[in-house]
Amino acid sequence: MKQRIITGLIAGIGFFLLLYAGSYPFAGLILILSVIGYDEFLRMNDLKKNKAVTYLGYAGVILLTLPWQNTMPSSWLRTEHVLWLLMFLLLAITVLSKNKITIDHIAMMFLGMVYVGIGFHYMIETRLMEGSGLFWTLLIFLCIWASDSGAYFTGTWLGRTPLWPTISPKKSVEGSLGGVAIAVVVAIVFALVRPELLSIGHAVLMGAVIAIVGQLGDLMQSAYKRVKGIKDTGTLLPGHGGVLDRTDSWIIVFPFVHLLSLLPQL
Known part of the structure; x- marks a missing residue:
């Protein structure tokens, strides 16, 4: 630890x-x-x-x-x-x-x-992204990490219903919903800080999409590793596994928010 x-x-x-x-x-x-x-x-x-x-x-x-x-x-x-x-x-x-x-x-x-x-x-x-790249990048990353942390702590505290036991036995429906809620809260904070860039309604949508798609990205990697019979994709980061272990949500969320046109056009 x-x-x-x-x-x-x-x-x-x-x-x-x-x-x-x-x-x-x-x-x-x-x-x-x-x-x-x-x-x-x-x-x-x-x-x-x-x-x-x-x-x-x-x-x-x-x-x-x-x-x-x-x-x-x-x-x-x-x-x-x-x-x-x-x-x-x-x-x-x-x-x-x-x-x-x-x-x-x-x-x-x-x-x-x-x-x-x-x-x-x-x-x-x-x-x-010109003028606001740091804002949007931070928003996405922090919502992803808030979702991960929120799902973990909510699941530990309230988790009762398995989310997808054949792929990731420790994840729960309650934890997943908690992760979505925390990500939405983080996105709303960004909207309050820069209302000219992000409305409250848009923030709620972005927080929810990032959390849901990010959790799906994590499950995709878990499913893949289970098929391959491995725990981690690599050993680059001691105690954390490989690059793909740490970025499984990132590489799904970032293209998805652009695909849905949730960010201003470049």
Whole structure:
């Protein structure tokens, strides 16, 4: 427990300093996390046997994570173009390798690229939002963490009804609802601090969406680890597991709030 607390404090302080520092320092951190997270995904699925294909996977994640459209607004290349080109290259590898690298292999690699790369990409996109990037990024992160903490403490205190016992036996319906309520409260506080950016009604919606989708992201990772028979995705953070263990909610929530247009347009 002591190691877990110390690791959490050091990582948390460093994370917030880079988040506050701005676009490039934060983008650099997120890019590093995306590569490590993708490496964890490859290891979990035993997909690192062919170095050339593995390097293509890393390159794909980097391309999907980087906000190159912000720096090259006139570029013809769009995200869907990158996705298609990566799919094409991976499918071509199955032909060139004469099926030594199978469709199942490259399908899992492609899934990992999208899951990790797009998820981390939208964290950078949010921070880059002109004039209010820090506000929205903090709002989302703090609502996610408030939901996690609220669900844990409410579940410990009032938890009676299992939420999804076959996937995560310790989670309860009461804890889940408590997490949603706490996230909504946090979002309302943001609305009170910056009413010109966020109304109370919008805050309630955002807090609820972030909490519900964040909890679903956590359950997705739990379901995946249960299938693979592992406790943690990695060992990077002593007492906390790997990058994907800590960011399972992040990489689902950030794209989702953009998908629902809950943030101002960039």
